[in-house]
Amino acid sequence: MPKIVDAEARRQEVVQAVFRIIAGDGLERASLREVADEAGLAVGSVRHYFASSDDLLVFSFSAVIDRIAGRLESALAAVEKETPASPEQHLAVVNLLGQFLPLDEELAVDACVWMAFRHAARIKPVLAAEAERSHRTVAAVVGRLIMLLSPGGAGDQQTLVTEAERLLATMDGLCMHALLQPEWMTAEMCSDVLTAHLRSLSGVPAAR
Amino acid sequence: MPKIVDAEARRQEVVQAVFRIIAGDGLERASLREVADEAGLAVGSVRHYFASSDDLLVFSFSAVIDRIAGRLESALAAVEKETPASPEQHLAVVNLLGQFLPLDEELAVDACVWMAFRHAARIKPVLAAEAERSHRTVAAVVGRLIMLLSPGGAGDQQTLVTEAERLLATMDGLCMHALLQPEWMTAEMCSDVLTAHLRSLSGVPAAR
DNA sequence: GGTGTTGAAGCACGTTCGTGCTAAAAACTA
DNA sequence: TAGTTTTTAGCACGAACGTGCTTCAACACC
16 A cells, blocks of 8 residues: 555645635646645655646635635634624624625635636636635525614515625725725725625615 | 837837736746747747747736736726716716726737736736736726715725725636636626626715 | 555747847938 | 838747656665
8 A cells, every 4th residue: 555645634735725825826826837846845755735726726726715715614614603783793794794805814815816717717728617616605604694784584585685795896996905905994894894784784674 | 220110119019929828828838939830939039029938928918918908998987987877877887897808809819828927927927017017007096986975975984995805806716717617607697796796886885 | 575556846849928139111300 | 013121920940947756775674
């Protein structure tokens, strides 16, 4: 049998190297040679775990989606535990939405990588399936959140979908600005915008 | 003197070729050879008008910013002509915000190119200055729009800035989704989200 | 203890990239 | 017509890329 090596752990190490490279130098720099260097391995070793460069990228994309989705769903569970319209629920909602933003180093790396892959997927067909999974997963979480925040759970179905898409767009825009214009879009500004949106949101279903 | 060639027009043709390549195959494919092919020129010819590859990219970035800024400012002037809170003004506002979205072929190409350059600017320092100019210019337009929509022009200064950033983030998020998930974010969905946001916006300053 | 499977490493090939440089072609001036 | 300057075209070089294929060392099992 082989050398004692946990193949799955090794793959995760390589993926972490991919993340660091994308966050620091962009996705186009995530070549096999660069990744191998960053992971402290030889090119042949990386290729032993990933059949091709595309394989490595798709696997990394999938990994970052799983990380983000995991955070979002556990945060959503925390929201569901709180009683509706309570201050505790509001805090849980802010915490959930904060998972989208690059508020600490780990979140920033994931956000960078996530954005890079989603944009790359527009061009590279191999990434398209994962990009769609990413969108579906995150949209589902935001959709459930909107349902929870909608008073009584009633409300027009169409309005709920629209509000979910609106919240999702705002969060993606905030994340983008925080990544690209960090000196303008500070953490405080993010927080202000977020609370303003939540306030605007709670009013809309009632006005219908 | 030279061959009868309008140098500025020739540069614009090359820039158009850059736009087509970025929109179709991504920014990393916008190499000198590809651009020259797309423009129907030789590599040497392109290099005659642009000192380096970076030069070409920076010039193209600047060009797309000017195009977008021009559209926005003329649309903003149209908004300013209408009487506040009138249906005509509302239409003009929707038209202005529609300039952000890939609603037709030309707007889609510009949006693609704009997004690609802004994200590339995070990595490539040569693009940073133009990226900041882009952000400043667009933020100024959106800021003036928020001022126009704020009843009486009064309202807390901080609130206005927050609302401007919120609108900008939402528009960028909408644009992004329309580019990356066109099957989910249709033109109709864009319109719905946009009107929902405008409704939420008009309520906030009054509630303060 | 021998043996075979597997992780790790590296070479070689063809392609593409940016760029410095040279030379032909074209068009206006004298 | 001869000369000058701009435009166009192309070659050559070094670097980086993905990938097929080979080689070496290490460990588990019979």
